[in-house]
Amino acid sequence: MKIRRFIRWAALLMAVPVLLLCIPKAASASTASAGTGWVRLAHLSPNTPAVDVYLYSFGDSSAELVLHHVGYGVVSPYEALAAGQYTVGMRAAGAADTTKPVLSASLTVAPGGAYTVAGLGPESGLRLQVLKDQLTTPPGQVLVRVIQASLQQHAVTVTWNGQPTVTNLAFGSVSSYQAVSPATATLHAAGASESANSKITLAAGTVHTIVVLDGAKGLVLDNLVDAAGSDDPPAGAAATGFGGTAPRVPSPMPWLYLIAAGLLLATAGGLVVRLMPRPKGRHAA
Amino acid sequence: MPRKWQAAWLLLGAGLIVVGVGAAGLAMTRQPVTPQYGATPTLPAPTGPVVAASQRQPAQVSLPVALTIPSIGVQTSLTRLGLTASGTLQVPPSTAVAGWYTGSPRPGAVGSAVIAGHVDSHVGPGVFFRLSSLRPGDLAYVRRADGTLAVFRVTVVREFAKDTFPTAAVYGPTPDAELRLITCGGTFDPQLRSYLSNTVVYATETS
Numbered sequence: 365m366k367i368r369r370f371i372r373w374a375a376l377l378m379a380v381p382v383l384l385l386c387i388p389k390a391a392s393a394s395t396a397s398a399g400t401g402w403v404r405l406a407h408l409s410p411n412t413p414a415v416d417v418y419l420y421s422f423g424d425s426s427a428e429l430v431l432h433h434v435g436y437g438v439v440s441p442y443e444a445l446a447a448g449q450y451t452v453g454m455r456a457a458g459a460a461d462t463t464k465p466v467l468s469a470s471l472t473v474a475p476g477g478a479y480t481v482a483g484l485g486p487e488s489g490l491r492l493q494v495l496k497d498q499l500t501t502p503p504g505q506v507l508v509r510v511i512q513a514s515l516q517q518h519a520v521t522v523t524w525n526g527q528p529t530v531t532n533l534a535f536g537s538v539s540s541y542q543a544v545s546p547a548t549a550t551l552h553a554a555g556a557s558e559s560a561n562s563k564i565t566l567a568a569g570t571v572h573t574i575v576v577l578d579g580a581k582g583l584v585l586d587n588l589v590d591a592a593g594s595d596d597p598p599a600g601a602a603a604t605g606f607g608g609t610a611p612r613v614p615s616p617m618p619w620l621y622l623i624a625a626g627l628l629l630a631t632a633g634g635l636v637v638r639l640m641p642r643p644k645g646r647h648a649a
Numbered sequence: 650m651p652r653k654w655q656a657a658w659l660l661l662g663a664g665l666i667v668v669g670v671g672a673a674g675l676a677m678t679r680q681p682v683t684p685q686y687g688a689t690p691t692l693p694a695p696t697g698p699v700v701a702a703s704q705r706q707p708a709q710v711s712l713p714v715a716l717t718i719p720s721i722g723v724q725t726s727l728t729r730l731g732l733t734a735s736g737t738l739q740v741p742p743s744t745a746v747a748g749w750y751t752g753s754p755r756p757g758a759v760g761s762a763v764i765a766g767h768v769d770s771h772v773g774p775g776v777f778f779r780l781s782s783l784r785p786g787d788l789a790y791v792r793r794a795d796g797t798l799a800v801f802r803v804t805v806v807r808e809f810a811k812d813t814f815p816t817a818a819v820y821g822p823t824p825d826a827e828l829r830l831i832t833c834g835g836t837f838d839p840q841l842r843s844y845l846s847n848t849v850v851y852a853t854e855t856s
Contacts, residue, residue, distance in 0.1 A: 592760030610837030630664025
């Protein structure tokens with residue numbers, strides 16, 4: 365009985381440090397940046413009226429994000445989301461959120477992943493497409509992708525800085541990312557009967573999506589920044605402290621001096637005791 | 650004669666006592682002492698037009714001029730930081746001001762804007778002394794040259810060892826407008842005259 369109680373206590377005592385070890389691990393595993401991805405929503409179907417877009421976390425019937433009255437050409441900013449499964453539902457603008465979505469798509473948000481969920485194509489063939497967006501570029505380069513959302517021009521060729529980047533991209537389709545050189549230059553898009561120019565800056569280390577839209581007077585180019593970082597990141601860490609507030613061990617010198625002085629005194633006293641003839645009184649005693 | 654004898658004994662005894670006191674003092678001072686500073690001051694949030702610029706083109710976002718972090722009493726102008734000859738991040742010339750790394754996106758533009766400041770000088774606290782006490786949800790305000798404010802909400806506070814500094818996780822690209830605040834942290838190595846870690850605060854622009 366006693367032994368059993370002893371073992372129980374010992375086990376309990378041993379569990380405490382183990383638990384303490386577990387706590388910081390659990391805390392660091394739940395840090396936000398580790399499990400975050402990004403999603404943005406876009407309406408890129410020229411003849412489809414405005415819509416309400418709902419983003420649901422999988423299995424949750426209340427929407428995480430609702431964008432009301434999203435018209436053609438509108439692209440939302442990226443929304444940071446916990447990694448996981450999501451469903452995007454599109455309803456006609458103003459439709460009750462209890463009605464069945466006109467269109468829906470599911471997507472898996474991976475940690476650190478970015479996605480564009482876009483309504484593409486003509487109204488008669490409207491589809492919700494999940495695009496995986498790129499964040500990083502080859503060193504010193506720019507990544508450019510084109511979404512062809514012009515119904516007026518069935519195929520469009522996009523030229524950047526005199527170099528054809530995407531040729532004959534069909535309406536409703538999305539090109540892959542192309543690596544180009546950074547510059548401030550003219551972006552040119554041309555269909556069979558219309559064209560558009562836009563002077564833009566593409567900086568090294570940035571990722572862009574160019575959306576070709578039908579405007580009131582011909583083609584319009586929308587330059588979306590998918591991602592940007594430091595194109596020339598500093599090497600290593602930052603030297604941002606001189607130690608003035610760091611915990612410090614005080615100098616031992618005053619105490620060492622004190623010890624030396626004490627030793628000197630004691631030695632002097634000791635020598636005197638040793639060398640001086642003993643007083644007679646002591647002898648007598 | 651006996652008086653001198655007694656004095657010598659006294660001298661010996663006193664000397665030994667002083668040695669003992671010195672040894673005790675020496676033993677006690679082997680414990681590191683952390684300098685204490687007053688309670689964290691707080692500041693009111695700055696006022697001005699808040700413009701979330703994440704959808705605008707980078708060139709349309711005005712340059713940053715000042716930083717306020719009300720919850721830890723930080724209010725500083727922002728210098729411009731480039732790179733040193735060896736390719737590391739320049740640090741502000743004064744420990745009382747923070748600086749924005751000009752190679753990073755402008756605060757409020759898409760991407761991770763980087764602002765660095767000293768944790769301390771040789772003698773006392775620097776501008777980012779209390780950075781590591783920031784908590785998720787705290788707000789940081791960057792005022793730009795056009796008078797507009799970009800408001801960021803802290804998401805994570807991390808400490809990274811300097812010899813394994815994760816460049817990509819700090820300076821890497823993001824699809825939204827974010828802010829990274831960098832200072833020193835961890836143990837101070839008196840031989841290297843350097844802290845062994847960096848404290849990095851991650852914040853995301855509120856929309």
